[in-house]
């Protein structure tokens with residue numbers, strides 16, 4: 736019998752951070768923790784308030800969607816997590832071992848506006864070097880067919896095709912502001928660790944469940960800062976590329992010198 740207690744503990748601890756960071760009201764939001772060797776992830780159960788959650792309440796699901804451990808129903812967003820792990824955690828170099836989804840206010844505001852979050856400053860550049868991409872709305876067929884699964888597929892599709900590759904979508908042409916994203920190129924999920932789903936909200940991920948929560952909190956703060964920037968100056972300029980590169984490289988490059996090393 737497999738013992739998933741440490742994976743469940745990791746997922747529980749990460750979920751407990753959601754209310755502590757003010758990223759969700761009530762039971763909104765969920766985090767999962769992935770065990771690549773076992774091909775399973777632990778996720779929050781559906782509809783249990785955060786203060787009542789215990790490590791053993793976490794539900795362990797495999798990549799086919801089968802529950803392998805746990806007594807409760809997993810989060811209704813489980814199929815989205817499953818698709819993202821299948822596609823983004825498939826190779827050895829993948830650093831997608833935790834995923835967070837919330838309805839944090841500023842991230843949702845950008846998603847509802849169907850706008851990618853422009854890269855205005857160094858807080859943003861310290862984490863990703865592109866705008867935070869926003870998908871178009873899901874199609875009617877996708878929503879009616881298998882909503883949560885299709886949400887994951889839409890994210891994967893946009894990472895594969897790049898934002899401009901999605902421009903043939905009518906909804907995207909109508910609502911999205913693609914000129915703020917240079918990239919026609921695909922996004923690497925190891926580098927671009929956050930995304931908005933049009934009309935819905937944010938998903939973020941990282942090398943652990945805790946890192947996913949961190950990136951979800953960063954996304955919310957970057958979303959808030961960008962909204963305030965446009966409020967102060969609606970024609971604010973994007974951060975020049977030489978500053979973007981400097982900030983990203985000092986944290987993530989081969990000669991990174993930010994922090995204490997190691």
Ligand SMILES: [Zn+2]
Pocket residue numbers: 836837838935936
């Ligand atoms: Zn949601």
